[in-house]
Amino acid sequence: AEVAPGARFGPEDDQYEIGKQLGHGAASQVFACRRLRDGEKFAVKTVDLRRLCLLGDMQEQLSRLDCEVRILKELRHERIVNLEGFHKTDNWYFLVMELVRGGELFDVIVRNKSLSEMEARHVFLQLLEGVGFMHSRGVIHRDLKPENLLVASSRPKDGGQLYDVKIADFGLSKTIGGGASLARTRVGTPQYWAPEVLDVQKRGGSYDHAADFWGLGAVLFVMLCGRYPFDGQKQALDEQIRTASYCMSGSRWRGISEAAKSLVRGLLRVNPVDRLSLEECLKHPWVLGQPLPPKTRL
Numbered sequence: 001a002e003v004a005p006g007a008r009f010g011p012e013d014d015q016y017e018i019g020k021q022l023g024h025g026a027a028s029q030v031f032a033c034r035r036l037r038d039g040e041k042f043a044v045k046t047v048d049l050r051r052l053c054l055l056g057d058m059q060e061q062l063s064r065l066d067c068e069v070r071i072l073k074e075l076r077h078e079r080i081v082n083l084e085g086f087h088k089t090d091n092w093y094f095l096v097m098e099l100v101r102g103g104e105l106f107d108v109i110v111r112n113k114s115l116s117e118m119e120a121r122h123v124f125l126q127l128l129e130g131v132g133f134m135h136s137r138g139v140i141h142r143d144l145k146p147e148n149l150l151v152a153s154s155r156p157k158d159g160g161q162l163y164d165v166k167i168a169d170f171g172l173s174k175t176i177g178g179g180a181s182l183a184r185t186r187v188g189t190p191q192y193w194a195p196e197v198l199d200v201q202k203r204g205g206s207y208d209h210a211a212d213f214w215g216l217g218a219v220l221f222v223m224l225c226g227r228y229p230f231d232g233q234k235q236a237l238d239e240q241i242r243t244a245s246y247c248m249s250g251s252r253w254r255g256i257s258e259a260a261k262s263l264v265r266g267l268l269r270v271n272p273v274d275r276l277s278l279e280e281c282l283k284h285p286w287v288l289g290q291p292l293p294p295k296t297r298l
């Protein structure tokens with residue numbers, strides 16, 4: 001059967017009808033869907049197993065999908081997108097998730113050019129909650145970026161918006177501890193790769209949850225200025241990441257507090273050992289919430 005609006009999936013007694021498309025990733029298409037038995041709305045991430053092999057080793061891709069499902073099942077938290085159910089056919093994977101209606105944080109940033117510090121802080125605090133929770137459960141996300149952060153709701157506050165976000169896309173996540181092998185594979189999205197992720201195969205080393213704090217630093221950077229911290233073609237990009245060469249001067253950073261910049265610096269540190277931890281983030285002056293400057297429009 002085709003996977004498109006109007007199509008149905010699921011077992012005979014628990015069917016869903018596919019609605020409009022919400023987004024897509026490298027191997028997935030995500031649609032709104034409706035559970036027929038009660039009309040409740042969800043989102044479904046569909047993965048075409050025939051196309052999956054184009055992305056590399058089929059067995060590895062499949063085990064990654066299983067891993068995504070297993071991890072999502074274990075993580076029940078307000079700041080993490082909830083997995084409702086899961087269905088598999090010969091050619092398709094269906095991950096039924098809670099429907100997050102506000103779209104990607106990425107689009108919110110693009111639409112507004114950047115977020116104010118007050119807006120960014122609200123998001124950042126929520127991300128700390130979500131990331132703190134998953135790390136306490138031994139899960140590293142490894143792909144934190146504004147495309148994988150979904151806006152659940154938004155309400156006005158002090159001339160800005162409080163965006164409530166949920167962390168999505170555990171497709172590259174990994175469980176550590178408990179005897180499981182440490183994170184050894186290089187995964188993620190180049191612009192957001194931490195230096196130790198970049199070099200992990202070369203060095204044969206391993207990295208842990210500090211990679212998510214690098215990701216948080218990159219997300220914070222993007223929220224504040226509306227630009228990637230690292231950008232360019234493969235070679236140049238890798239070099240920028242390895243040396244944490246990013247720039248916080250120029251018109252986009254004018255008016256942004258020193259506290260915000262110091263938090264970014266503390267997160268985007270090459271050596272994972274030097275990077276701020278969850279506890280340090282929570283104690284950081286910018287997070288603790290002294291008054292923030294109003295947004296200066298570009």
Ligand code: ADP
Nearest residue numbers: 022023024025026028030043097100147169171
């Ligand atoms: P991939 O692993 O292929 O990147 P994602 O899980 O990131 O797939 O989903 C791709 C896109 O689909 C997201 O960036 C987002 O736009 C949309 N999306 C994913 N999950 C949901 C959801 N639960 N509610 C609403 N939109 C979603």
Ligand code: MG
Nearest residue numbers: 025147148169
């Ligand atoms: Mg994604």
